[in-house]
Amino acid sequence: KQEVTQIPAALSVPEGENLVLNCSFTDSAIYNLQWFRQDPGKGLTSLLLIQSSQREQTSGRLNASLDKSSGRSTLYIAASQPGDSATYLCAAINNAGNMLTFGGGTRLMVKP
């Protein structure tokens, strides 16, 4: 059974800092790894999807890496802004692509 863990559970940083969010998964037989953003009481917004054959994906100030052999993914946020404050979730997608297993999320607060 796949288990996904995110560390830290919460993070507070001053504006402008670069930061790294961590995600680990127990079963390396994944299809894809996806990072989401969730604002309070809202649905999920997809940020980046890394296919199992890839090692990283970039979108603007976001960069996500994937190391299947060690069961780890990281989300790097450059030059953080108060608008980045949200919960960030990672999800491992099984080989059939029909099930996402989510971590518990990292609650990020960026202070002006």
Added chain:
Amino acid sequence: ETGVTQSPTHLIKTRGQQVTLRCSSQSGHNTVSWYQQALGQGPQFIFQYYREEENGRGNFPPRFSGLQFPNYSSELNVNALELDDSALYLCASSGGTRGRQETQYFGPGTRLLVL
């Protein structure tokens, strides 16, 4: 292209009642997945429907049931509601085949409160 929509946005029920939540999939998608997100936790997979048939189920009891219609919209039904069923229910739509699904796109969710 329309996105994934869910109704209602909020719902309050009492313990023992039954509830039906609805999801309209994104145009061109043939699959709907349902997730339950308790407060402060990550979403948990309930089940997926592909072309009107169940295509995978998570660790949820039989009182959680679903349905997918020919237009690929879907319903989630929960019988005999319990206090722990209070959560945000998310649906996601995707394309692909039974054995290999494509990226899932999430709706805004339905917030269910059971008193």
